[in-house]
Amino acid sequence: MILTVTLNTALDVTYRVPRLHAHTSHRVTDVAERPGGKGLNVARVLAALGHEVTATGFAGGPTGSVVRGLLAASPGVRDALVPCAGTTRRTLAVADEASGDTTQFNEPGPLITSAEWSVFLERYEALLADGARAVALCGSLPPGVPVGAYAVLVRAARAAGVPVLLDTSGEALRRGVAARPEMIKPNAAELCELTGTRDALPATRDARRRGAHAVITSLGPAGLLAATPEGSWQAAPPRTLAGNPTGAGDSAVAGLLSALVEGLDWPDRLIRAVALSAATVRAPAAGEFDPRTYEEVRGSVKVTPA
Amino acid sequence: MILTVTLNTALDVTYRVPRLHAHTSHRVTDVAERPGGKGLNVARVLAALGHEVTATGFAGGPTGSVVRGLLAASPGVRDALVPCAGTTRRTLAVADEASGDTTQFNEPGPLITSAEWSVFLERYEALLADGARAVALCGSLPPGVPVGAYAVLVRAARAAGVPVLLDTSGEALRRGVAARPEMIKPNAAELCELTGTRDALPATRDARRRGAHAVITSLGPAGLLAATPEGSWQAAPPRTLAGNPTGAGDSAVAGLLSALVEGLDWPDRLIRAVALSAATVRAPAAGEFDPRTYEEVRGSVKVTPA
Numbered sequence: 001m002i003l004t005v006t007l008n009t010a011l012d013v014t015y016r017v018p019r020l021h022a023h024t025s026h027r028v029t030d031v032a033e034r035p036g037g038k039g040l041n042v043a044r045v046l047a048a049l050g051h052e053v054t055a056t057g058f059a060g061g062p063t064g065s066v067v068r069g070l071l072a073a074s075p076g077v078r079d080a081l082v083p084c085a086g087t088t089r090r091t092l093a094v095a096d097e098a099s100g101d102t103t104q105f106n107e108p109g110p111l112i113t114s115a116e117w118s119v120f121l122e123r124y125e126a127l128l129a130d131g132a133r134a135v136a137l138c139g140s141l142p143p144g145v146p147v148g149a150y151a152v153l154v155r156a157a158r159a160a161g162v163p164v165l166l167d168t169s170g171e172a173l174r175r176g177v178a179a180r181p182e183m184i185k186p187n188a189a190e191l192c193e194l195t196g197t198r199d200a201l202p203a204t205r206d207a208r209r210r211g212a213h214a215v216i217t218s219l220g221p222a223g224l225l226a227a228t229p230e231g232s233w234q235a236a237p238p239r240t241l242a243g244n245p246t247g248a249g250d251s252a253v254a255g256l257l258s259a260l261v262e263g264l265d266w267p268d269r270l271i272r273a274v275a276l277s278a279a280t281v282r283a284p285a286a287g288e289f290d291p292r293t294y295e296e297v298r299g300s301v302k303v304t305p306a
Numbered sequence: 307m308i309l310t311v312t313l314n315t316a317l318d319v320t321y322r323v324p325r326l327h328a329h330t331s332h333r334v335t336d337v338a339e340r341p342g343g344k345g346l347n348v349a350r351v352l353a354a355l356g357h358e359v360t361a362t363g364f365a366g367g368p369t370g371s372v373v374r375g376l377l378a379a380s381p382g383v384r385d386a387l388v389p390c391a392g393t394t395r396r397t398l399a400v401a402d403e404a405s406g407d408t409t410q411f412n413e414p415g416p417l418i419t420s421a422e423w424s425v426f427l428e429r430y431e432a433l434l435a436d437g438a439r440a441v442a443l444c445g446s447l448p449p450g451v452p453v454g455a456y457a458v459l460v461r462a463a464r465a466a467g468v469p470v471l472l473d474t475s476g477e478a479l480r481r482g483v484a485a486r487p488e489m490i491k492p493n494a495a496e497l498c499e500l501t502g503t504r505d506a507l508p509a510t511r512d513a514r515r516r517g518a519h520a521v522i523t524s525l526g527p528a529g530l531l532a533a534t535p536e537g538s539w540q541a542a543p544p545r546t547l548a549g550n551p552t553g554a555g556d557s558a559v560a561g562l563l564s565a566l567v568e569g570l571d572w573p574d575r576l577i578r579a580v581a582l583s584a585a586t587v588r589a590p591a592a593g594e595f596d597p598r599t600y601e602e603v604r605g606s607v608k609v610t611p612a
Contacts, residue, residue, distance in 0.1 A: 015398075015411055022328050023407035031413050062375075066368050092321075092398070094411065101329035105321055105400065107337050 001078075002046050002257055003132040003162075005124065005153065006039030006057035008109040008142040009081065011067050011090045012286070019098040029097075034285055035070045036091055038167060038250050039138035040077075041287035045254035045276065047076030048289070051261070054127060056080040058120065058142065060110050061087025080127060082120045086110020086142075093246075102244075109142030117145060124153060128160040133261045136253055137176070138167045150176030157181075163260060166212075167253050169193065177211045182260075184212040185253055191217050200225050201306055205232070214266075216256060216273070218249050223274045225306060228266050235270035237278045238300040241293070247286020251276040271301040307384075308352050308563055309438040309468075311430065311459065312345030312363035314415040314448040315387065317373050317396045318592070325404040335403075340591055341376045342397055344473060344556050345444035346383075347593035351560035351582065353382030354595065357567070360433060362386040364426065364448065366416050367393025386433060388426045392416020392448075399552075408550075415448030423451060430459060434466040439567045442559055443482070444473045456482030463487075469566060472518075473559050475499065483517045488566075490518040491559055497523050506531050507612055511538070520572075522562060522579070524555050529580050531612060534572050541576035543584045544606040547599070553592020557582040577607040 016030040035044070043055040059067050059081040067088055071079050089107035096103070112120075128135065135157050137150050146152075150172050157164035163182040166173065169190040177184060177194065184207065188200060194210070197203035200217055204227045207215040214228040223236035255273030264272070279294035280286070322336040341350070349361040365373050365387040373394055377385050395413040402409070418426075434441065441463050443456050452458075456478050463470035469488040472479065475496040483490060483500065490513065494506060500516070503509035506523055510533045513521040520534040529542035561579030570578070585600035586592070 015413075017411070020328050022326050022409050023402070023405065025410035026412065028411050028413045062368050062372050069368075096329070099329070103328050104331035105323070105334050106332065107321075107334045 001052040001054050001131050001133060002261060003127050003135040004039040004043040004046070004053060004055050005135065005137045006037040006055065006139055007145055007149065008037055008140045009040060009057050009059050009064070009067055009088050010036035011063045011088060012036030012093070013090050014093045014095060014285070016095050016097060020094060020096040020103060032285070033066065033070065034287065035067045035074065036286070037139050038253075039136060040067075040071065041247050041250035042136050042138055042254045042257070043077045044074055044287035045251050045280075045289060046258055047074070049254065049258050051258055052076075052078075054078040054080050054132070056082065056120070056123060056127060058082055058084040058110065058112060058116065059088050060084035063090055064088035080123065082116065082123050084110055084112055084116045086112065109140070112142050112144035114144075121152070125156055125160070128157060128162050132160070132162045134257045135162050135164045136167065136257055137164060138250070138253065140168065141172050147171050148175045151179035154179035154181045165253060165257055167249070177207065180211045180213065183214045183216060183256060185216045185218060185249065185256065187218040187220070187249060201232075216252070216270070218252060220245070223301070224252065224270055226266060226270055230266050232306040233267060233270055233303050234306045235267070235274045235301055235303045237274050237297055238302070241278050241281045243281035244284070245281055247288070248277040248280045250286055251280040251289055267303045270303055271298060274301045307358040307360055307437050307439060308567060309433050309441040310345040310349040310352070310359060310361050311441065311443045312343035312361065312445055313418075313451055313455065314343055314446045315346060315363050315365050315370070315373055315394050316342035317369045317394060318342030318399070319396050320399045320401060320591070322401050322403060326400060326402040326409060338591070339372065339376065340593065341373045341380065342592070343445050344559075345442060346373075346377065347553050347556035348442050348444055348560045348563070349383045350380055350593035351557050351586075351595060352564055353380070355560065355564050357564050358382075358384075360384040360386050360438070362388065362426070362429060362433060364388050364390040364416065364418060364422065365394050366390035369396055370394035386429065388422065388429050390416055390418055390422045392418065415446070418448050418450035420450075427458070431462055431466070434463060434468050438466070438468045440563045441468050441470045442473065442563055443470060444556070444559065446474065447478050453477050454481045457485035460485035460487045471559060471563055473555070483513065486517045486519065489520045489522060489562060491522045491524060491555065491562065493524040493526070493555060507538075522558070522576070524558060526551070529607070530558065530576055532572060532576055536572050538612040539573060539576055539609050540612045541573070541580045541607050541609045543580050543603055544608070547584050547587045549587035550590070551587055553594070554583040554586045556592055557586040557595055573609045576609055577604060580607045
């Protein structure tokens, strides 16, 4: 089983409008709702790849109930979310049909009490001991969760002998990296914030020195750059695919983790991650991927030593 | 008891953002949720005036549950909403702190089945017979409800001897007026759509000829224009009040209905409606009013024959 942690789960709502005009009124022509937060996207992609997945984190209030209902309807993800008294946040994407652009609104997350955080830690340790073969720690921290939370979770995974991938940003990433996770997967902006270095290759290597065993940097449409104990590589898709990049990074995480538990070597892990990212760009939403694009791109990702 | 009907109830969500930029991402700094749909706003104002109120209409899905929960927490409104299988819509107002402007997104309503519509009609007739002294029919029709719905509801109220105020627009208003409601309360745009006449006084009189016993036209900040069996009047607030006009019309409906059941004459009904509208402009949201403004304006509304 692969364990995904989403402390700040979300209900991802998408509104379609014919044309967005700020400061006017709009009739929404279509409403779509999906379970959200990076770790739930990772879980759904892992399940679609045929892996056993357990999703934990927090869910609360009416929005949390909707998230859990949607998760129950999405095959293959076991729900081990911990209830919280606050209400799970919504994220709203307003898709403008005229321009193709999206306007995003992100609600603040629920306030997590220290008692809820303690309940979560117990559940997390039990899940690690319950046959977890890898764990993904994903996304932002909701209010009330200590900023060093990911360092605690990384150390617990290491103590349990479970490899851990950390995908977050800012101070939560900085503290988490110091606890020596197996992998981190920053994008260029997150990496620059962590290391102060704008150039991707030196920054990726710098991030390794800060504690991560392997650093896999997302270069957007250009693919991935990896600095690992076995070597450094760049993995690039055969061409840039037009589409919606939301969730491409989460699919890369699913690719890296699934390939890790299947015992693949680094070049093959990177190929899978790049192909899944590309296939997500061609899918309607985060947590989903286009299987045809995945098969097609998988055969033609170029991996070169960096 | 005063009965309010809201066939297309809503969860009114307000997001506060520091500044709205279309096609970018925003952190929402504050989220507020209120029961919505015109009839629920009317009900809350009536309850605040000390009247017994029963609210019916449809509510369904997770959003419907939230609406009912908020209604239960708002004192004095009895919940007689009829469950539906579809999900109650949300309306989202994004308030831009920099400009003070609001951008509005309105979801489509749930699809009401003919079986649900029949259940509602039974409930409505039972409520009319259960001591209703007046009824307000408010707002848009959700998908699936016949466009002649308000005509049916007006006739049922008339058959039960209960005076009825209709506040809607378009074809639903046109059909409803023909069933001869006690009052309609169009704004200038709705009245022009109904009569084809842009000039408020002849259009108000024309609307009476189409079937409504009294027509009370909202002139926005200029007050109300009424054509009634007892005469025609304009009622104007002492000055234009700056604020948020959302819900001012619903408060006028509450003013007209409460004054009707209290046996006030037309000039006093109009004074109350104008003062409540003005006090709602000074309140944070629809369904609420500022009591100090209400008392102050009530003493200085000018009513002149029209």
